[in-house]
Amino acid sequence: MQSFGARLAAEFAASRHLCAGIDPHAPLLAEWGLDDSAAGAERMGRDVVAAAAGVAACVKPQISFYERFGSAGFAALERVLADARGAGLLIVADVKRGDIGSTFAAYAEAWLAPGSPLEADAMTVAPYMGFDTLAGAFPYVRSHGKGLFVLAATSNPEARDVQTAVRGDGQTLAASMVASANAFNTAEHPADSVGSVGVVLGATLTLADFGIDTTVRATPALPVLAPGFGHQGARIEDAAEIFGGIGHAVLANESRSILSGGGEGLAARVRDRADRITEALYGRS
Numbered sequence: 001m002q003s004f005g006a007r008l009a010a011e012f013a014a015s016r017h018l019c020a021g022i023d024p025h026a027p028l029l030a031e032w033g034l035d036d037s038a039a040g041a042e043r044m045g046r047d048v049v050a051a052a053a054g055v056a057a058c059v060k061p062q063i064s065f066y067e068r069f070g071s072a073g074f075a076a077l078e079r080v081l082a083d084a085r086g087a088g089l090l091i092v093a094d095v096k097r098g099d100i101g102s103t104f105a106a107y108a109e110a111w112l113a114p115g116s117p118l119e120a121d122a123m124t125v126a127p128y129m130g131f132d133t134l135a136g137a138f139p140y141v142r143s144h145g146k147g148l149f150v151l152a153a154t155s156n157p158e159a160r161d162v163q164t165a166v167r168g169d170g171q172t173l174a175a176s177m178v179a180s181a182n183a184f185n186t187a188e189h190p191a192d193s194v195g196s197v198g199v200v201l202g203a204t205l206t207l208a209d210f211g212i213d214t215t216v217r218a219t220p221a222l223p224v225l226a227p228g229f230g231h232q233g234a235r236i237e238d239a240a241e242i243f244g245g246i247g248h249a250v251l252a253n254e255s256r257s258i259l260s261g262g263g264e265g266l267a268a269r270v271r272d273r274a275d276r277i278t279e280a281l282y283g284r285s
């Protein structure tokens, strides 16, 4: 069983760093001529998967947009996930789960257990009940090729107060999440590999303000899921400057900026963003 980090490394080796967001907002569904319903969200999700296959490293369904339709939304999402698996795309379920350890373990089972109806390759997790509450996901990471993206420095402005707060040991909360993810990867993976536990770092931020040193290249490499490009204002062309020495393991997410403009032209927009992130990180497309 390949680790999630090894599967990410294969995407990076193919110069694929785009994470295509699947966020069926009601106004976007209207723009696409789709109903604001589970069926509409399913259509949009499956179209994004088709456009991203072979072009993006992963897709990131934002679960809230399916959850709002209850059981019909989850059934629609299951079909989107099945398409993505069939297309060979990595799936990052953006669920931002966190709870006491025993409850979190059930979330991990829902999103990471092989054969689960909602099985993804990785999930976003909220560590602010304590990094160790995430331990229930580690068996899936160790033995089933799954990954985690831990919220460290998020792209939204409201998070700054919490995530820049300084702990007793002098680390910001954001930096401590980066350190914990690195510690897990160091213990589990060879130094020259890509880790399976990554972090979420917003592309909208000056990471130094959060106590995060982007000049230090972690070994194993630390995967970075980077939302904030496009609609939230960060420019994909600036990715190398924003992420510096950790840019080689960045997954650049764009959601609304790819989805805006209707279903026609979607494939061209996905290709354009994929080329632009490759150009930004490697100086070529």
Ligand SMILES: O=c1ccn([C@@H]2O[C@H](COP(=O)(O)O)[C@@H](O)[C@H]2O)c(=O)[nH]1
Residues within 6 Å of the ligand: 021, 023, 062, 094, 153, 154, 155, 156, 200, 201, 202, 227, 228, 229, 230, 231, 232, 253, 254, 255, 256, 257
């Ligand atoms: O810090 C974070 C963590 C997650 N997100 C999610 O990413 C997408 C961004 O959508 P855009 O339309 O490209 O702005 C969305 O699903 C967020 O929930 C984030 O923005 N910031």
